[in-house]
Amino acid sequence: MAEDFVVTPWEVHGVIDYAKLIERFGTQPIQPELIERVRKIAGDVHPMLSRGIFYSHRDFNWILDEYEKGNRFVLYTGRGPSSGIHLGHMLPWILTRWLQAKFQVKLYFQITDDEKFLFKDFESLNDAKRIAYDNILDIIATGFDPKLTRIFLDTEYIHHMYPVAVRVAKHVTFSTTRAVFGFEHSNNIGEIFYTSMQAVPCFLESIEQGKNVPCIIPCGIDQDPHFRITRDVAPLLGFYKPALLHCKLLPSLQGFGAKMSSSQPETVIFAADSEKETRRKIGNALTGGRATLEEQRRLGANPDICVVYANYQYIFEPDEDHLKVVHDTCKSGARLCGECKAELADKVVAFLAKHHERREKARDHVEEFMLRD
């Protein structure tokens, strides 16, 4: 049977049915009660949670139980340094930053230069490392708290990671990686080993404190397969299973089913894009509009299949009331795609202008964020 869509840490294609993905992966949907629980504890709830951009989880309730008992959790997220950062990459970082600020907790930020070397056609590991340090500027520019953030590259922090990675690896067979990732005999042995490395940061704080510390991982749902393995292994090593918060993937500017790819610049807005590039790309984006202006005025358009609307909803319109205005005026035909794109472009350009400024400042602060030793 042909798959209608595929989601793995290294491959995403087709129109993703997110409800079906919850079933496939065996995760839990984020229900209104859980969102209300967050609001009660944090005094507030981030739009990405209330709007279902972060829509799935594992054990988030348990994380909050522990927090209410006084057991602070740690956050863990990561970045595979394969290219420049685009908005899709920043999606989980934004919620992670919010969680860090609201709960005042430590964040481990893993940069998987080994992974990107092993899985991508980098000529050398140094190419992955160079991109890693470029990406770190975008991470810092996202606004994490330097006192609570620990960024590290796998190859540089390896003396702390490898002893934990081999402990994980001992409990994971090739069969498991085959079942979970679809690995074949032609996969290289670094790819096969790699999931052990992605497991490690879940346990770093427990190791540092010498006692079990809960860990929660905000990430794209495509990363869940790694942590399914980690969750199976964790108790065997005497650690808590990591909890997860899964977000949907920001759709391609070319439509929900289109491939979002750093190698096809028209499908994504990069953090480094100029105002001109940003406006052009948004101008070329696929919308839910009608074939003609007249038709659109008469019948209205469809925001629910529109990637421009998705960008309002996922990131750029925090105000619920105005988001409703965008939605409703789109549906009624009062709003046309051109003006709607221009309005989004203004927001994205303003967001990126601030990001560029923070990114330049970040150059002088990298070491404050890095986990060395």
Next chain:
Amino acid sequence: MAEDFVVTPWEVHGVIDYAKLIERFGTQPIQPELIERVRKIAGDVHPMLSRGIFYSHRDFNWILDEYEKGNRFVLYTGRGPSSGIHLGHMLPWILTRWLQAKFQVKLYFQITDDEKFLFKDFESLNDAKRIAYDNILDIIATGFDPKLTRIFLDTEYIHHMYPVAVRVAKHVTFSTTRAVFGFEHSNNIGEIFYTSMQAVPCFLESIEQGKNVPCIIPCGIDQDPHFRITRDVAPLLGFYKPALLHCKLLPSLQGFGAKMSSSQPETVIFAADSEKETRRKIGNALTGGRATLEEQRRLGANPDICVVYANYQYIFEPDEDHLKVVHDTCKSGARLCGECKAELADKVVAFLAKHHERREKARDHVEEFMLRD
């Protein structure tokens, strides 16, 4: 077809046909011309070479070619810290020490604590590490030159090793490890990755010097499969292929076909054995003797199937003339097993007494040998 004998880095059983192993592994026999070449260059030749204990190689001629052109090689050997050291482990170290002294070259000595944790039933990685440091005392006691020797544990030197290991891993598929080591889907992903780590020391000196340096690995022939893979990968990374010198495996005291096992103490003499234990074990060893004294006096015995004679030949009788006396008097029936064992036991006891003394002294010198950052 059932295998008559099996030799892999993790499993040895059956009576090994060493000539057949050369064919299976695709290595070269060490011919008399090569031995004479060593004698010419080194001024001398070690009995392990002239007697065919080290009997197979890859590219040893090339190593000597380069040496004569003024390109010094480096030595690399290793130890998997699974138990206390026995005489079988020390066999390749003894030739390595001789090569180091004669050619005045650097030796990288890898301690594969990760391997022994991944492949053995150690409860924790620390158990492998504890045994590693115990084994290091025996390594130092063997008499390596501290100025020319660099000992390291994989998990401790990992910051230098891992970036090289992933470069190797990228060029090795699961298929290859399956073909070379017989791995199955049930192997753990650390075991599958591990050969990348054993490849790394071949390249450490080239990386340090920033130019290609020839490397030769004296080791038991059971380790060759790792380096067959390494030799395939090396040119892809721009390094020389490592050369090898393979020794036969010291037979079990219970006979050539018997399993030599640290868990069956009567099969091996440990470096830590007392005089009493040593004498008892040699006393119980299987010989090529006859059923009765009378028969032996009359028909003679067979040194070629005798593990006591093998111990004379492999390690304990450097003098060719006396070795011939032992051989001939055994064959003629003039020498009986009891006296022959007693003579060997005297030699082994003297050897171990000196070793124990050096081992105690080694405790204060570990750091002189360790490669730390």
